[in-house]
Amino acid sequence: SQQGEEDPQALSIQEGENATMNCSYKTSINNLQWYRQNSGRGLVHLILIRSNEREKHSGRLRVTLDTSKKSSSLLITASRAADTASYFCATGINAGNMLTFGGGTRLMVKP
């Protein structure tokens, strides 16, 4: 079963606009990570936010985490056509590296 649910499932925007994706999860977590996947290839790690952090930035990415609401958001600013991909949130719970992924958001950025 999937720990996280992502919203929206699909998002289409114009180049230059901002894209916001949301992730909700069910149980307490140690950290939450965001990954990107292009066209059924391997996943690329974007950012990791720990449970005691509320916000984190990396380049054009901004991630927030609200543990009281069990939710996170990923904001991509000034989007580019190259940002077109599927974005997944993943939570780490157990000891070790078992990640539980959400269903993903398919982002399309039109040039």
Added chain:
Amino acid sequence: KAGVTQTPRYLIKTRGQQVTLSCSPISGHRSVSWYQQTPGQGLQFLFEYFSETQRNKGNFPGRFSGRQFSNSRSEMNVSTLELGDSALYLCASSSGGGTAGETQYFGPGTRLLVL
């Protein structure tokens, strides 16, 4: 450093056969995890190996098994293939020494088609 490599990249099998997939982690990484990705079920965790021991296991039947060698390379095996096993199988590695949920470095995946 070289990234995570997976072989083969594509595979076609028939029902009832078995298959072995291979994963070579990033040099120095001791944790290797396997995931199955399908359109219907999404990304699902199969198992994780750390220092040749299975550390975590997902909710998959016993037909799915894996192992890790002393050089951290890992293999997963699926016996008695079913049509529903058609999927992209992703391998991920990490250093393994951190707290729960380290950054995972994924390979390109092996796309398995079962006919």
